[in-house]
Amino acid sequence: MVIIQTATWGETEVNENEIYRFEKGIPGFEDNRSFVLLDQGDHPFYYMQSTEDQELAFVVVDPFLFYSDYEFELSESEKEELGIESLVEVWCVLTLNKQAELSTINLLAPIVLNPEQHTGKQVVLHQTSYQTKHPLRPAGISKSNAQKEGE
Structure with missing residues (x-):
């Protein structure tokens, strides 16, 4: 077990095998290369907390809960960089808004984790829409259905 410092939860104990290494950091935060996923009971939302900077944490979510048809392919070099052979996890960063219905999800740059090697990378997708x-809405709800539910 390792104790990390967080701005929101203070000292938090995590297993060493829950820490992911980002060899190149995350774009905009290249100096932070070690992160852990924290489940604080806000399902389906998790916090990706830097183990090096207590002030740096991202709210992340499984994108397939909101966009069931979300898909992309990792390049062979990205698979090699992450040591991916079979298992992979995909998370996307949320931008939260005081009005929950205005919160958004970043599908352009998913965070890809290899739970076997404990490696991670934020992958910026190219040639994609x-x-x-x-918009953050449950999978299977079209924009028109979401608007109707809110009326």
């Missing part, structure tokens, strides 16, 4: 700010 995905953007950094997609």
Whole structure:
């Protein structure tokens, strides 16, 4: 067990095998290379907390809960960099808004984790229609259905 410092939860104990190494950091936060997923009971939302900077944490979610048809392919070099042979986890960063219905999900740059090697990388997708700010709504609900439910 390792104790990390977080701005929100103070000292938090995590298993060493729950820490993911990002060899190149995350774009914009290249100096932070070690992160852990924290489940604080806000399902389906998790926190990806830097183990090096207590102030740095991202709210992340399984994108397939909101976009069941979400898909992309990792390049062979990305698979090699992450040591991916079979298991992979995909998370996307949320931008939260005070009005929950205005929160967005970044489908353009998913966070890909290899739970076997404990490696991670934020992958920026190219030649795609995905953007950094997609509406956050449960999978299977079209925009027109979501609007009807809110009426």
